[in-house]
Amino acid sequence: MAAVTGVDSVVKVMDKRGHRDVHSLRQARIGWMFSTPALVFIGLVTIFPIGFSVALSLSNVNVTGNGFALQGFTFSNYSQLIHSSTWRYALVFTVFYTVVTVAVEVVLGTMIALVLERLTKARGMMMALLLLPWSIITVISAELWQYIYEGTYGVLQAIFQSIGLGAPVFLGSPTSAIISMMVADIWKTTPFVAVIVIAGLVMLPSDVYEAASCDGASNWTIFWKITLPLLRPTIAIAVLFRVLQAFGVFDLPFVLTGGGPGTATTSLAILSYKVMFQNIDYGPGAAVAVSATLLVILGCLLFLRVFKTQVGREEVQ
Amino acid sequence: MKKIDSSKKRFSLRRTRTVTLAVATSALVLAACGSTSSSQGTSSQGSSQPAGSATSGNITWWASPIAQVGIRANLISHFEKAYPKIHVTLESAPTNTDTNRSQLVTEISGGSTTPDVFMGDVIWPAQFGAHSLAVPLSKYLPSSYFAKFAPGLVSGASYKGQVYGSPLFEDQGFLYYRKDLLAKAHLPVPKTWQQLESESLTLEKDGYVKYGFVWEGDSYEGLTCDFMEYLTSAGGKVVNSGYTKAELDSPQAIKAVSFMRSLITSGASPQAVTTFQEPQAMAVFDAGNAAFLRNWDYAWANSQTPANSKVVGDVGVAPLPTFAGQSYPGYSNIGGWNLYINPHSKNIAADLTFIKWMSSTEAQMILGKTYSEIPTVESVRQELASSSSTPPPLKVAAETNLVPRPAGTPNYPQLSNAIYTNVNAALSGSMSVSAALKAAQSQAQTALSGGL
Numbered sequence: 001m002a003a004v005t006g007v008d009s010v011v012k013v014m015d016k017r018g019h020r021d022v023h024s025l026r027q028a029r030i031g032w033m034f035s036t037p038a039l040v041f042i043g044l045v046t047i048f049p050i051g052f053s054v055a056l057s058l059s060n061v062n063v064t065g066n067g068f069a070l071q072g073f074t075f076s077n078y079s080q081l082i083h084s085s086t087w088r089y090a091l092v093f094t095v096f097y098t099v100v101t102v103a104v105e106v107v108l109g110t111m112i113a114l115v116l117e118r119l120t121k122a123r124g125m126m127m128a129l130l131l132l133p134w135s136i137i138t139v140i141s142a143e144l145w146q147y148i149y150e151g152t153y154g155v156l157q158a159i160f161q162s163i164g165l166g167a168p169v170f171l172g173s174p175t176s177a178i179i180s181m182m183v184a185d186i187w188k189t190t191p192f193v194a195v196i197v198i199a200g201l202v203m204l205p206s207d208v209y210e211a212a213s214c215d216g217a218s219n220w221t222i223f224w225k226i227t228l229p230l231l232r233p234t235i236a237i238a239v240l241f242r243v244l245q246a247f248g249v250f251d252l253p254f255v256l257t258g259g260g261p262g263t264a265t266t267s268l269a270i271l272s273y274k275v276m277f278q279n280i281d282y283g284p285g286a287a288v289a290v291s292a293t294l295l296v297i298l299g300c301l302l303f304l305r306v307f308k309t310q311v312g313r314e315e316v317q
Numbered sequence: 318m319k320k321i322d323s324s325k326k327r328f329s330l331r332r333t334r335t336v337t338l339a340v341a342t343s344a345l346v347l348a349a350c351g352s353t354s355s356s357q358g359t360s361s362q363g364s365s366q367p368a369g370s371a372t373s374g375n376i377t378w379w380a381s382p383i384a385q386v387g388i389r390a391n392l393i394s395h396f397e398k399a400y401p402k403i404h405v406t407l408e409s410a411p412t413n414t415d416t417n418r419s420q421l422v423t424e425i426s427g428g429s430t431t432p433d434v435f436m437g438d439v440i441w442p443a444q445f446g447a448h449s450l451a452v453p454l455s456k457y458l459p460s461s462y463f464a465k466f467a468p469g470l471v472s473g474a475s476y477k478g479q480v481y482g483s484p485l486f487e488d489q490g491f492l493y494y495r496k497d498l499l500a501k502a503h504l505p506v507p508k509t510w511q512q513l514e515s516e517s518l519t520l521e522k523d524g525y526v527k528y529g530f531v532w533e534g535d536s537y538e539g540l541t542c543d544f545m546e547y548l549t550s551a552g553g554k555v556v557n558s559g560y561t562k563a564e565l566d567s568p569q570a571i572k573a574v575s576f577m578r579s580l581i582t583s584g585a586s587p588q589a590v591t592t593f594q595e596p597q598a599m600a601v602f603d604a605g606n607a608a609f610l611r612n613w614d615y616a617w618a619n620s621q622t623p624a625n626s627k628v629v630g631d632v633g634v635a636p637l638p639t640f641a642g643q644s645y646p647g648y649s650n651i652g653g654w655n656l657y658i659n660p661h662s663k664n665i666a667a668d669l670t671f672i673k674w675m676s677s678t679e680a681q682m683i684l685g686k687t688y689s690e691i692p693t694v695e696s697v698r699q700e701l702a703s704s705s706s707t708p709p710p711l712k713v714a715a716e717t718n719l720v721p722r723p724a725g726t727p728n729y730p731q732l733s734n735a736i737y738t739n740v741n742a743a744l745s746g747s748m749s750v751s752a753a754l755k756a757a758q759s760q761a762q763t764a765l766s767g768g769l
Contacts, residue, residue, distance in 0.1 A: 063426050065449035065660035086760070151589025152528075152601055169588045174747045260536025261591055262742025262753075277419035278730045280426075280448055 050293075056286035063280050077287035087288060089263060090271040094292070097178070097267065098246040101185045106239055108186065109193025110231070114223075116194065117201045127195075134191040142255035145184040146171075149256070174264035177257050181265055184252055189245070193238045200234025201227075236307040240300055247296040268292040371666030373402035378671070379432030381410040381417055383486070383615070383654075388688050395683060396674050403667050413594075414438050414538055415730075425450045425659055433662040434671055436485060439473055439653045440538075440724035440733075446476030447727035452658040453479035457669055465676070467695045473721055474655050482655025483672045484693035486684050489649040489717060490546055490637055491710055493602065493610040493620065497631040498525045506633065509641045510547070510576055513609060517585035520608045530580060531598040532611040534590040536741035541722060541733045542650040543611060544740050547573035549648040549720040550639040555736065556765065560726045563761035565736070566754050572640070574743050574750045581744060591745045603628060611637065613652055614710045618689050634709040636717045648720040653691070685711060731764030 057077050059070040081087045116126060133141065148155045151169035161167050170180045204227065212222050250269035253259055259266035259274070266274075268288060276285030380389050393405045408431070411417045421435055426448070437445070445451040455463070456479070463471045466484050474482035492513075494506060502520055507513035517529020533539035548555070553569025556562065564570075580586040590598070595612060599619055602610035603626040610616060619625055620632045639647030656675055658668045674680055681697040684690040689708035692698050701707045702715055723732060735757050743753035 063422075063448045063450075065425060067426055067428055084763075151592050152587060152597075152606070167588075169592060172588055172591045173745050174742075257592075258536055260738065260741050261745040262536060262747055263738045264742075264747065273419070274734065277422055278415055278734070279728070280422055280444060280730075 053286045054290055056282050057290040059283060061281075061283040061286075063282060068282060074283075077283040078291070080284050081287050081291060086263060086266070087268075087271065087291075090266050090268045090288075091291075091295070093178075093265070094247060094249070094267045094269075097182065097185075097249060098243055101182050101189070101246050102239060102242045104182075104186050105190045105193045105242060106235060108190045109238065110197050110235065112190065112194040113197035113201055114227075116198055127198075130191045130194060132191075133188045134195075136188070138188065138251040139255055141188055142184065142252050145180070146256055149180050171257050172261060174261055177261055177265055181252050181256055184256065185246070185249070189242060193242065196238040196241075197231065197234055200231050204230050232307065236304070240303065243300060243303070244296060247292065247299075371403070371664070371670050372400055374664040374667035375404045375406070376433040376662075376664055376667050376671055377406045377408055377431040378434045378436070379408045379410050379421065380436035380654075381412050381414075383436075383688070383690065388684075391687070392675070392680060392683060395679065396671060399674060399679075400670060403670060405671065408432050410436070412596075422448075422450060425661065428661055430659070430661045430663050433659055433664060433668045435657050435659065436654045437482065437657045439470075439482070439484075439651060439655060440722055440729060441657070442474050442481040442655070443476045443725055443727045443729060445657065446479060446481045449660060451481045452660050452662075452665065453481055454483055454658065454669075454672070455480040457665070458483075458673075462673070462676075465695060466693050467698060469651075469719070469721075470653075470693055473651065473724075476725075476727075482657050483676055485654050485656050485675055486690040487693050487714075488613045488615070488652035488654075488691060489714060489719060490542065490611055490652075491614065491616070491649065491713060491717075492635045492637050493612060493616055494633045494635065495526070495608050495628065495631055496633040498608050499633075501525060506635050507609075507638050508645045509643075510550070510638050510647070511641050513638050514576075514580055514583060514585045517580075517608060518583060521584065526606065526608045528587045528601060528607040529585040530609040530611070531586060531593065531601045531607040532590055533593055533595055533598055534577070534581075534586075534741065534744050535592050535594050535597075536738050537594060538733055538737065539594055540737040540741055542652065544573065544577070544736055545650045545720055545722055546611075546637055546648050547577055550637075550643055551576075552643075555723045555732070555761070556726075560723070560765060563732075563735075563758050563765060565761050566751075566758040570754050571750055574740055574754060576640070577740070578744055578746070578750055582746075591741060614689065614691055614714075617708055617710045634713050636713055646717055649717045651719050651721045653693070726765065728764050728767055732761050735760035735764050 055070060056068070058073055058075070060072050060074050060076075062069040062071055112130065116123060116130070119126060136144075149157075149170040151157065151172055154170070156170060157167050168176060171177045208226055208230070209222065212226055217225070248269050249267045250273065253265040253267055253270050254273075257265045259270045269292065272285050272288035272292065274285075275281050275288055279285070378389075378393070383389060389407055389409075393407060396405060397403065411420065418438070418441065421432075421437070424432075437451075442451070446453070455475075458480075463480055467487070470484040470487065471480055474480055474484060492507075498520055499506065499516075502516075502523060502525055504516050504519065507516055513530060520526050521529050533543050545555070548570055551569040551573040553567050553573060554564050556564060581588055581590065587601075593601075595616075598607075598610060599612055599616050601607045602612075602616075603620050605627040617632070617634060621629050623629050636646030637649050639645055656672045658665060658672070662668050676694055678694070678697055681692040681694045682701075685692040685697060685701045685707075689710060691711055691714050692701065698711075701711055723729065726732065739748070739753040739757035739760070742748040742756075743750045748756070
């Protein structure tokens with residue numbers, strides 16, 4: 001972050017004066033100097049582990065009491081993945097889970113944001129309430145959901161029973177376990193989307209709306225023709241953040257289902273954890289992690305490409 | 318234009334220099350990290366062989382809560398009375414054995430010098446031995462030390478001829494039942510699985526109790542334990558003796574899992590057992606909501622603690638049933654915990670002193686008498702068996718047939734994973750029994766050859 005700011009300030013100075021003077025050069029140097037500790041830190045905690053994971057995934061890894069021994073280059077970890085039905089299932093599940101939760105969260109979040117933006121009273125309080133689920137640590141909220149879904153004394157089961165819908169065990173069958181997990185996820189992260197969308201809504205230019213109402217456009221038309229197109233860059237950012245998070249989903253299934261029933265809720269992250277830390281198979285485990293990362297990056301790049309025209313147009317405006 | 322270009326160049330040069338500096342700094346830091354961990358490794362490797370008679374030092378003991386709060390602290394305080402100059406710090410480990418192991422593996426393979434001594438599951442020796450994550454105790458302790466343990470325990474703690482764990486306490490599956498309900502309904506203690514199922518249904522139907530039989534059916538290690546008990550009484554096996562071939566698609570395995578599934582479909586067990594681990598099953602039973610419970614030894618003490626239990630005084634203990642036509646009793650899976658030493662420990666001599674004390678008569682008596690854990694030392698077991706005040710599970714333990722899990726391979730976690738995920742899928746009805754066992758078979762076969 002600090003590094004980016006440093007570069008930005010240099011660029012700004014250049015833009016304004018058209019050439020670089022000694023002062024701005026010195027500033028640049030100071031900028032880099034101040035950013036170096038942060039860069040080193042980022043290198044240590046981010047870049048080194050990522051590089052190490054890639055190295056692990058491409059090696060024959062032997063775990064001993066003295067740490068890892070990387071014994072030679074190999075693609076076998078990846079070929080193991082491709083031939084493993086567990087990995088293929090985890091991939092399909094993770095993609096499905098990501099698409100459904102993010103889609104629902106974006107629609108719900110946008111709707112909530114639209115309502116909140118129009119609130120004249122108690123907006124601050126509503127925002128605070130809205131952010132509550134988002135601010136609870138997932139492991140803790142997952143434990144709370146566990147109580148709700150529990151199969152013998154769970155709240156939800158009691159409610160279902162009292163209205164004559166039987167006594168379903170929500171985490172006991174694949175379909176209901178997946179749905180239950182999605183509900184918990186949507187409950188938690190819809191506020192995040194709503195907050196981002198509200199920020200976008202507030203920044204929308206009012207003159208366009210005035211023009212539209214002068215032309216006699218209905219609210220419905222205004223929403224579809226003005227608000228939504230103008231919001232697209234904001235929504236794109238919300239989607240991007242959410243996809244990155246949802247694709248790495250770990251804490252919810254870890255607490256709620258442990259990846260079960262069977263392997264129904266085993267996401268790529270859960271699989272990677274199991275392979276690495278339960279089986280002590282660091283090579284294939286790292287390959288699962290790297291494959292997930294590559295796939296999500298690829299997905300996000302594709303997504304950005306689709307939205308690029310929109311984002312670009314917005315910047316010109 | 319040109320001017321800007323050249324300044325850009327200068328700027329980028331400077332940037333290169335700065336980045337190089339940053340990289341160099343981080344490399345230095347990394348190198349420093351690397352050298353610390355490697356020096357730790359060599360120091361523990363190079364240490365001379367201590368005999369386990371050290372009387373001073375500090376050690377950290379990593380252990381999950383044993384049945385009751387306070388048991389670990391009690392053992393430590395007795396130990397510190399015997400060895401006042403050795404100070405033991407307790408590090409509380411997760412109760413979930415898989416999570417527990419994951420944390421340990423990460424710490425030890427990362428070169429951590431603590432914990433010094435860790436309490437680990439009986440199924441860990443092969444995996445920890447194969448990856449040198451535990452000290453081979455047989456290198457330090459004489460064979461006479463291991464002779465005092467009850468038969469089977471030391472071989473279970475061994476891998477490739479070395480003993481890695483010193484047995485601390487043993488555990489096994491028991492059938493807990495409600496004496497009061499069986500008496501009211503005039504039913505005997507079930508001796509076959511089928512009888513257990515029908516009695517459960519009778520008790521539910523006549524309104525004595527909400528659920529019949531609760532056990533551990535979640536997708537986790539505990540389900541493998543329960544499965545082993547049905548499988549063995551059906552006459553089946555998981556693998557051949559050489560750990561080369563899985564035998565999970567056998568008619569015996571189908572019989573076992575079909576029966577487990579029928580417990581749920583018939584209503585003898587609540588559908589929620591497919592999400593139950595030990596604490597959930599125990600909670601339902603202790604709340605008075607189930608007539609029968611399959612659980613470990615520690616469930617006894619819990620069921621007799623008024624703060625946790627509504628069924629104090631109403632609980633009976635028996636060996637597990639078997640399938641009709643087989644000789645009673647059925648098979649109980651072996652659980653329990655060993656003490657292991659971290660290979661990076663700085664004070665292996667004191668670690669050994671601690672481990673030796675934990676298998677002393679004094680410590681084993683505390684475990685058995687005060688906390689109703691099954692001692693691992695044969696002489697203590699016999700002494701307890703002859704005493705009238707001995708808790709019921711310890712007495713029942715003398716009549717049970719035991720079956721271990723197939724943990725003789727370092728790939729046991731994958732093997733067990735193949736079992737519990739697929740059996741759980743069959744129990745929840747998302748897969749047919751035969752399809753689940755076919756999947757289990759092929760995954761187990763991959764596991765045996767070291768696959769994912």
